[in-house]
Amino acid sequence: METSGSGDSGMSLDPSLLSGPRDDKSDRSIRGRTNSNGGFTTLLAATFVVFLGYGTVLPILPLFLDRVLSMTGADEVALHTGLLTGVYTLALFGFAPLWGGASDRLGRRAVLLWGLAGFALAMLGFSLTRNLPLAYGARALAGAFAAAVIPVAQAQAAEYGGAVLRARRFAWLSAAATLGFLSGPMLSGWLASIPMVMPQAEMVLGGPVAWPFVVTAGLAGAVWLVVYRHVPGRPARLYPAGRHAPEVASTWPTGGLLTLTLLAMLGLGAFEVGLSLQARQSIGLDPFRIGLLFTVCSLVMLVVQILWSTHPPKRLSSGHLIGGAFLLMAVGVLGLPYATNFWGAFVAVGLLGAGSGVLIPLLAYQVSLASGSAQGAALGKQTALASLGQAAGSTGAGLLFVGSALGTYWGLAILLFITAATAFCARHRLIAPSS
Template sequence: MNQSTGVGPLRTGSFFLLMASVFTVSMGYGVVLPVLPFWLERLSGSVSVPWHTGLLSGVYMLALFVFAPLWGRASDRLGRRPVILLGLGGLVLALALFGISQSLWLGYLARILGGVFAAAVLPVTLAYVADTSDSERRARRFAWMSAASLLGFLAGPALAGWLSGVAMAMPSGTMVRRGAIWLPFLAAGAIGAIVLLAGYFRLPEPVASPSPHPDEEAQRQNGTLKALFLLSLLVFFGLGSFEVGLALLGQRNLGLDPSRIGIMFMECSLVMLAAQTLVFSPLARDYGGRHLIVPAFLVMAVGLGLLPVAAAFGVLLFLVGLVSAGSGVLIPLLSYQVSLHGGASQGAALGKQTAAASLGQALGSTAGGLLFAVTAPAPFWLTAGLLLVGALIGLGIGRGAVAAPGPAKAG
């Protein structure tokens, strides 16, 4: 297998633009979360805020699930640059449309379009990195791309809360309060427009060379990719269930105030960021990374399985750290492994992985809430069991069923 489909190094400026593109998409998703209930409340008529809050989040993930493989395949045929730029442009328009929407159906349209165009950026930026990187540099760059996504997700709610707060602090009035709703979307769209313009003028199209496989090798890689897609679904199922279950456990069973629940989620983000940049990158570079799959799944499973029996806040923080560390390693690692075995169809492979991850997170979030209503430990123990299944699948990968290729000299 040819290790890199790219024929030239990825310049620092281009890589920064790819990171900024991923950051923009994640920020665009995160900026909606804090103000979504308030956006629904300002609509006239009897609107069920909890019901539509969930559905508006769900349609975004559904669009991402459906369109990520389509955009990935399109980028294999049309090129990475036009698909990324089209995705950024569409996302900017979707954010603006949601901010000015005065009706529920227009809000749904904006969220669907946001998911459609986000699906054009997330997998294709990774495919761009894979086109222009050998396996060693790819591991480090994938870690930084994942970190950019996490930082964007953190920046979105912070931006929404800050700008909404600024508007609310102004003299009272209906128009000012409405301004608090659209202002974060305007700011996020403006940032996206800046990234789009920079990409239009400064992001070149990577030149990819074909990487054909013998039929037997291609079949083996296809089986490997299917296993990696399933592992991606399980990881994000675990994250979705964990996030919902943790919030409910802290509020209803442990009686934690919002500040302590916020501390746990902040810890989760910081530990994931550290795991992606400090643990995954050097180990993947030196050992190929596939041997990390089983330990990371086991760490996640142990942390989730013990969360329902944690009585002290300090123990809870430790277990949250375990779950975060395991997922922080697995997210870039699985994308890295998919790219190593994607051959010439990097866009299609990474698009399918993005779809699997989106589906897993949607299912995990839904299952977490439903199972917690039955009994508090249920979402944690079921998810821990599924993660143990993931460890068994990863065991076959670690034994060599999916051997990572050695580093290439090009790129």
């Protein structure tokens, strides 16, 4: 395992810390400014609100189509629920590299402001829509502008400090995303359950069914104000002449790391669909317990990401960690078809949640190390491929599960096992920070 510069020695995680080595005057100046302004906390808030918006929409979308857009057929509601979700993901895939590259040229703050403003307006516009074409347009715009927040927040967080602090910040950003996704359904469920006191035709903004979108838009607007006030306009890394950045770049090519991201998210997306089908058709679980399993997966990911941020491993290379994480995912995928009750599925979900909880921030961190000055472009590509992998995994699992459920699980597990073995064999090329 490679070591980072001495400036990271003994550094503790402070979400508001956007500083570099402690012994450099210019970096102390930056640290003082960003500490007082809570710059990194603002990035956490921006990431949280975007994923909150995604999690808020998922459970309420069928009800919105039924009550606000007046769709009566169950098949019609199911079709457009899937397509509207797919439009969002497709926009995220298409626009993330563009926004990331733009942030390298124009600055992170400007792109974050555009992204949050557009996301807020798109969410508000969706709550106001009364026909299907406008609904598709609003969801596409929401995905396009969310694509400006996710990779650019990571690129902004990578601008200051050394490898240890960067790894911890990426873990915190992943935790904020997981927490937002987990909180979204609870928020929408609570708001949509408010009793309707007016006839539907007289309701403002579609009534409680549309309120989750309005509240999310308001939160995004509030975060926009905080970003405008607290995120520096020029977040370029500042090191004095002759001083090297206190970190070692990953020797893996960016393309290899992006491929690992695609495979990790493909496995996660396929597992999510497989879990829904397996738990209902083979194990016979009710919707409450199926939802509980998804909550367990998110909570395990959140706990792993928080532990990573507060106690990063010091004796394992990133190759060991990536290989081990893919191995956990493979075992979890392979264990699911053999689970005969809730607790068997619980163990499989926990293993996959732990593996993906390590992989998501660690791969983003490695891509950041390998990308040099093109942080936004590289992280934008990673966000796009993550979206593509998850969508492809979900779609593929849904199609293949009908024909051969067990074969689908085994095929996915073998792919993940091979990826784990590849990471273990190439472990010397993946650099991990050490305190």
